[in-house]
Amino acid sequence: IALQHADCSRWLTVWQSLEEKHTLRMVLENTIEDLWKQVQQAQKNYQNATEDHKIAFASLKAKDEKSAEEIAYQMKKLQKIQESINTLRNKISAHTRDNEEQNRQLREDKEVVHKQFLKLKQQMNQARAAEYSRLTTLTVQSNAALKELQRVIDKGEQILRLAEMCRKLETEEEKVLPFYPSSLSDAEKEEAEKAIMEKPSEQLALLMQNYTALDQFWKRYNKVLLEHWALEREKTVLSQDNQKLRILLKQYLDGISVSDEVLSQQNPLLILNNRSSLQQKVLPQVPVTDKRVQRPVHNIIEAAHVVNRTL
Structure with missing residues (x-):
């Protein structure tokens, strides 16, 4: 019984201890849970309170890193720029020494060019004056040429008018056959053609080849010229005959009229003692076929034949 009582007491103590332990555990768990909630709430409050600072810190940290990189880059850039400045200073010094000589040479060249410019300007003024004089001369000559051409045009129009007038005075034969037939023999024609085909050796003959198209004109002109001659x-022969007839008529009129002037001169009609006061010359009888009384016969020679014989 005592053992049972002891066991019961022991089990009761253990049971009480377990209950107390369980109760304490429950209290501790509740306390821990409350504390955990408080910690979470405090952490949440801390996070809410420090969120802006955290974002600002992250932004500032990123800016700091970026600024550090920018500073490093700018330092390298400044170093390169400083090196470039030193290099450029050295180059400037070298170029300054070189450019001083070049500037001196350029100044000398400038003086030479300026002198050449003044010389060319003077020559240009002289050339301008000469060209003005030539232009004046050309203008005068041009006006003279225009007047001469106008004179040639007027002369050509006059020639055309005369040609129209002469056309009306042409005979039927001249209208049908305006060019006279050639008076050359066959041998002379062949010789003339050979002379035309040969290459001319003189300047005049060479120039005449440019006017071969005017052969028909020159034929007609030569015909007119020969007829004119x-x-x-x-006309000369008829004038001489007319003069002789006038002299004979005057002698006859003087013979039939009576005046002091007529009587003081020899009168063929005044006869004294069957003798005339004018000594008459006995003219020999000349036949009609004699060459002395025949009319002149004109020999017509083509101008082309004369030119070929001359050249």
Whole structure:
């Protein structure tokens, strides 16, 4: 019984201890849970309170890193710029020494160019004056040429008008056959053609080849010129005959009129003692076929033949 009582007491003590332990455990768990909630709330409050600072810190940290990189980059850049400045200073010093000589040479060249410019300006003024004089001369000559051309045009128009007038005075034969037939023989024609085909050796003959298209014109012109000469000679002969007839008529009129002037001169009609006061010359009888009384015969020679014979 005592053992049972002791066991019961022991089990009761153990049971009480377990209950107390369980109760204490429950209290501790509740306390721990409350403390955990408080810690979480405090952490949450801390996080809420420090969130802006954390973001600002992260931003500042990023800026600091970026600024550090920028500073390092700028330092390297400054170092390179400083090296470039030193290099450029050395180059400037070298170029300054070189450019001083070049500037001196350029100043000398400038003086030479300025002198050449003044010389060229003077020459240009002289050339301008000469060109002005030549232009004046050319203007005067141009006006003279225009007047000469106008004179040639007027002369050409006059020639055309005369040609129209002469056309009306042409005979039927001249209208049908305006060019006279050639008077050259066959041998002379062949010789003339050979002379035309040969290459000319003189300047005049060479220039005449440019006017071969005017051969028909020169034929007609030569025909007119020869007829003009023939008419001139005919006119001379007729003038001489007219003069002789005038002299005979004057002698006859003087013979039939009576005046002191007529009586003081020899009168062929005044006869004294069957003798005339004018000594008459006995003219020999000349036949009609004699060459002395025949009309002149004109020999017509083509101008082309004369030119070929001359050249």
